[in-house]
Amino acid sequence: MNRLNVRFFSIGMLVASIIIFLYGFFFENDTAKSEPTAEKEGYTLVEKDRLDLFKEKIAGLEAENADLKKTIEESKNAPTNTAEQEQEKQQVFMFEIREGMSLEDIARGLAGIHIITDQNDFINFMVQNGYEKRVQPGQYEFKQGISNQEIADMITK
Numbered sequence: 083m084n085r086l087n088v089r090f091f092s093i094g095m096l097v098a099s100i101i102i103f104l105y106g107f108f109f110e111n112d113t114a115k116s117e118p119t120a121e122k123e124g125y126t127l128v129e130k131d132r133l134d135l136f137k138e139k140i141a142g143l144e145a146e147n148a149d150l151k152k153t154i155e156e157s158k159n160a161p162t163n164t165a166e167q168e169q170e171k172q173q174v175f176m177f178e179i180r181e182g183m184s185l186e187d188i189a190r191g192l193a194g195i196h197i198i199t200d201q202n203d204f205i206n207f208m209v210q211n212g213y214e215k216r217v218q219p220g221q222y223e224f225k226q227g228i229s230n231q232e233i234a235d236m237i238t239k
Contacts, residue, residue: 174223179237181219185209188217188237197224197233204230213238 128136175195179188185208189201198204207230208214216238224233 174225176221177224178221179217179219183217183219185214185217192224192233195224196226197228198230204233207231208234 175197177191177195177197185205186201189198189204192198192204193201208217211234213234218237218239222236224236
């Protein structure tokens with residue numbers, strides 16, 4: 083190979099490199115470059131089908147929210163008879179006092195079904211009024227919110 087052939091070969095390689103560079107520069111797909119910039123700016127790319135689905139869900143949730151707000155407003159405006167509602171809400175609980183149960187066992191059982199709030203208070207009331215020795219075994223029905231005196235009257239007969 084002589085010098086002239088090497089020069090033409092070099093020039094051919096240079097021209098081919100320039101053509102490849104220009105083709106890549108002008109005809110390259112720009113979507114790959116634009117997606118990361120969109121995400122960096124706080125946008126998220128979503129398909130139209132999914133976007134429509136999201137819009138439907140949002141519309142449904144907004145309708146449900148409006149219904150709930152309306153219900154809340156109606157309940158605020160409706161007159162309430164708290165005494166009647168509390169009586170309706172009071173539940174009756176069955177409790178069995180077996181022979182040999184101590185006052186602590188009875189108090190623990192009554193506190194377990196939410197008839198009394200303080201076990202020690204109930205025990206002290208029973209002892210101070212002399213009811214601790216007169217407790218009768220049996221099954222009793224208790225309503226929530228009754229006083230220690232009412233409980234004592236029921237279980238001592």
